[in-house]
Amino acid sequence: MVAATPATAVTGQLVSATALRTYPTRSDVDAALTADKFDPGTNHFGVRTWRLVYRTTDASGAPTTASGLVALPINDRRKLSTVSFGHGTEIFKGDAPSTSEDVFLIGPALTFASAGFAAVAPDYLGLGVGPGVHPWMDVPSETTASLDLLRAARDFARTEGKVLTRDVYASGFSQGASAALGLAQALQSGADPWFRAAAVAPISGAYDFRRAEIPALFTPEVHPVLASAYTTYLLVAFDRLHDIYPAPGDVFRKPYVGLPALFDGTHTGQEVIGALPATIDELLTPRGKAMLLHPTGRFARALAEVDSVCTDWTPRMPVRLYYSPGDEEAVNANTDHCRSTLPAPKVDLGVNRDYNGFVHEGSEVLGVPAITRWFLQLSV
Structure with missing residues (x-):
């Protein structure tokens, strides 16, 4: 609740x-x-x-x-x-x-x-x-x-x-x-x-998020660039609060491991969009994708709180x-x-x-x- x-x-x-x-x-x-x-x-x-x-x-x-x-x-x-x-x-x-x-x-x-x-x-x-x-x-x-x-x-x-x-x-x-x-x-x-x-x-x-929004990020139903944007924001923001991954390289592919630094409030939306890959598959490592599609532990609990x-x-x-x-x-x-x-x-x-x-x-x-x-x- x-x-x-x-x-x-x-x-x-x-x-x-x-x-x-x-x-x-x-x-x-x-x-x-x-x-x-x-x-x-x-x-x-x-x-x-x-x-x-x-x-x-x-x-x-x-x-x-x-x-x-x-x-x-x-x-x-x-x-x-x-x-x-x-x-x-x-x-x-x-x-x-x-x-x-x-x-x-x-x-x-x-x-x-x-x-x-x-x-x-x-x-x-x-x-x-x-x-x-x-x-x-x-x-x-x-x-x-x-x-x-x-x-x-x-x-x-x-x-x-x-x-x-x-x-x-x-x-x-x-x-x-x-x-x-x-x-x-x-x-x-x-x-x-x-x-x-x-x-x-x-x-x-x-x-x-868990049953509707996150699965849709991996489908054509969500605009592909925006899928990259929302996925990055979700992972960065939840890691700050809930420590859901050891390091950015565990979830973001090269050359996108530096993306979390852009979500500090000082960069415009256009700057962030310009730095993102065109698709979510280019963004995530296999571990990152698995974390989103099959959340466990602190991440699962954080998502349950949002969905409550x-x-x-x-x-x-x-x-x-x-x-x-x-x-x-x-x-x-x-x-x-x-x-x-x-x-x-x-x-x-x-x-x-x-x-x-x-x-x-x-x-x-x-x-x-x-x-x-x-x-x-x-x-x-």
Whole structure:
């Protein structure tokens, strides 16, 4: 079961708040969203955004800081329900909601805030202006970073004349889909005395690494270069946390044994993609391939923890699993497997290839407006 690190006197404590951008009117938000092909149909208000830095704990439970984006509607409403949105996989520190102007990263927060919610978007550990390297797909620390941002945002909102109600609507895309389920699970279990999960709506998650996502990496179902990228990130990040192989040369073929050094947060996604082989077979040694297809020991236990977002609890709030058919990154079997263990309907978003040609990224662009409408219906 995924559990957030227990709160202490300092977890969630606000360290700093930096004003970012103001979109004075609904039309300004519309213009920003439509520039990246998001549907602005749920927009009603202008939006202000800030970067919050706050105290949290790292993957080992030690004190650290993290950053995240907060977006508030420009209106006269004092009490606001909150939407927490977890972003998808990023490699470079600057590619995070609070440090990027990429609408793909900030668009969800703008959409939810313009609809009348308070919106928070955690950068996660090690991204944005947080120290250290990012522990990719470590759901416990994603959960803690998300929960502690909610606490910091509650304190910050008071300075803007807003009060965050108890209701939290959780969503997220790709990596953030698991983070959203982790947050909802933690809130349901009483991880915070104030906030409660009102609904959860993940988009295109990799909910079953062991039985769905990892096997698909070795098939044409996953784009071959992206299969190399995700495989490398998985092995590097899990080795840092769980010590799953003796040395990079045990799992990566020459000349790719130096790849782990590129996953330190200082290299862009384009730099990393440019250094990867075109196929996963060129990347891995026989031992590396066997480790992925037949995980044992610490690696198997770590994968079980990631996959527990759909298996180790029964939600007591509304849940919908959003997906696009033919996803070439988080394959649809993930959603099917999650649906088989979690009592939640699947929602077919259709296919949108307008965002860089990939079905996967297009599912966020389709999913965020659809989820906003659902959350609005639930919040009435």
